[in-house]
Amino acid sequence: MILPIQLNQVEVLKGKKVLVTAGPTWVAIDRVRVITSVFSGETGLRIARYLSGLGCHVNLFMGPGCARFLNNDWNHMQVRNFFYFQDLKNLLTSLEETSYDVIIHSSAVADFHPQNPFNGKIKSGVSDLNIKFSPTPKLIDMIRTLARSSFLVAFKLEVGKNEHELIQAGWDSLQRHGSDLVIANNYEQMSGEEHVAFIIDPSHQILRVENKTQLCTRLAEKVACRLALASPVHSQGKLWKKKRLAINESKSS
Numbered sequence: 001m002i003l004p005i006q007l008n009q010v011e012v013l014k015g016k017k018v019l020v021t022a023g024p025t026w027v028a029i030d031r032v033r034v035i036t037s038v039f040s041g042e043t044g045l046r047i048a049r050y051l052s053g054l055g056c057h058v059n060l061f062m063g064p065g066c067a068r069f070l071n072n073d074w075n076h077m078q079v080r081n082f083f084y085f086q087d088l089k090n091l092l093t094s095l096e097e098t099s100y101d102v103i104i105h106s107s108a109v110a111d112f113h114p115q116n117p118f119n120g121k122i123k124s125g126v127s128d129l130n131i132k133f134s135p136t137p138k139l140i141d142m143i144r145t146l147a148r149s150s151f152l153v154a155f156k157l158e159v160g161k162n163e164h165e166l167i168q169a170g171w172d173s174l175q176r177h178g179s180d181l182v183i184a185n186n187y188e189q190m191s192g193e194e195h196v197a198f199i200i201d202p203s204h205q206i207l208r209v210e211n212k213t214q215l216c217t218r219l220a221e222k223v224a225c226r227l228a229l230a231s232p233v234h235s236q237g238k239l240w241k242k243k244r245l246a247i248n249e250s251k252s253s
Helices: 042-053 085-096 139-146 163-177 212-230 232-252
Strands: 017-022 057-062 077-081 102-105 112-114 133-135 151-158 181-191 194-200 206-211
Touching: 017 042, 017 085, 042 057, 042 077, 042 102, 042 212, 057 085, 085 139, 102 139, 102 212, 139 151, 139 163, 151 163, 151 212, 163 181, 163 194, 181 212, 194 212, 206 212
Parallel strands: 017 057, 017 102, 057 077, 102 151, 151 181
Antiparallel strands: 112 133, 181 194, 194 206
16 A cells, blocks of 8 residues: 655754765676676765755765766765775674664665685686675674664665565565665666655555655655654653643543
């Protein structure tokens, strides 16, 4: 079931400390060749830029993509570049010492790596090249373990899935990795500004967006709403309302 939401609480994000990961990761097959993905990091950069514009203190871990930086990006956020899967993993160990209010993990992380990268350059004349791969550790699980108090947004990419299958895959990912939101994407619906995606939360509310601009704005609204609901001020307000209701009920009885 698709449930539209209308929120206007982005001011809650002002001053929040945010980490965004973006771009692909490399895994080496030899000293000069790598396997990577087709993703540029543009979506993560756009999200980081938008949140920075709302007054968030943004750290961006950016992989070796071709995302289009603006001159002001370098002034308004802290950017740290990585190339290889291990580089990003090492950067994320900083979560042991640095706390973030929000972590948005949009990086297109390699799912597999060669078991035995060649220590040199594989000769170009080899006619039959066999490379054995092993799964990489799930960095989303590492993030969740090291940053249990952070509001965590994960991304789930699928290829060739219909809408129902994509939403189910996103929901399964959210349940499996313990994120606070997941953004489910279909590769066939990501091109330039077009970016059809579904923002899914643990209550199974689902919000569809049609492009990158909507993704940035609606994601910010959704995160802001959840942070506002979890804030001590909001909790105290609910407690006061309950006490007031109890007092009124006792007076009327």
